[in-house]
Amino acid sequence: MPISPNQGSTGGGTLVTITGTNLSNTSAVTFGNKSATSVTQVSPTQVTAVSPSGTGTVGVTVTTPGGTSNPVSFFYVGAPFKSSLGTTSGPLAGGNTITLNGTGLSTATSVSFGGVTATPTVDSDSSLSVTVPAGAAAGPVSVSVTTAGGTNNGLTYTYVDIPTVTSLTPTSGPTSGGTAVTITGTNLDTTDSVTFDGAAAPFAVINATTLSVVTPPGTAGAVDVVVTNPAGSDTAVGAFTYVAGPGI
Secondary structure, eight states, rough: OOOOOOOEOOOOOOOEEEEEOOOOOOOOETTEEEEOOOEEEETTTTTEEOOOOOOOOOEEEEEEEEEEOOOOEEEEEEEOOOEOOOOOOOOOOOOEEEEEEEOTTTTTOEEEEEEEEOEEEEEETTEEEEEOOOOOSSEEEEEEEEEEEEEEEEEEEEEEEEOOOEEEESSEEEEEOOOOEEEEEEEETTTTTTETTEEEEEEEEEETEEEEEOOOOOOOOEEEEEEETTTTTOOOOOOOEEEOOOOO
């Protein structure tokens, strides 16, 4: 007598299908010593039932006027617990793969990012990987995991849009570096790096539209300035000019 699925939440509520013979006029389905919360006769060979709450492994039996069947095992699974995301932000377009760590993840069937679901790859009971779906808008969304034991949430993932650079002030400075430059643009609050002609520059995020940057040493001439965040990069071509000092 097969039962599908053969596992469900400790809180109950799992709809299971029981297939066998001589199931007409089923009067009861029990999970261990508890009756199913709902039983529906589908056909002489099939009934459905909603599991009650429980723990561990229990035997499921069907009772008809002809008697009670032998038990078939049903496994109660606890709700998952999520402890951390391997990566907490990424591009608005999605497509990046991240890890999720916790316990009770071996039966995970879906991961939701702000209501948009993705199918995970289960690596172990304590880890899974999932390709992040595209987001509706930049900003934080809740992350929930659904397993045979139920759904758990409590983690946050932040969608990030690609930065844009609109201006630099000032636009020139000495080749020795050390010039304080204000960069304005959009989506700058998640900036990972700023480079001048490929050289990393120290920076501070003021807000989503402003960065404060100190130029590294460089070679005389116009150079590209690149601002990067988890979603990608924007290049301001020839936006800053290094000026050589006077010589005598």
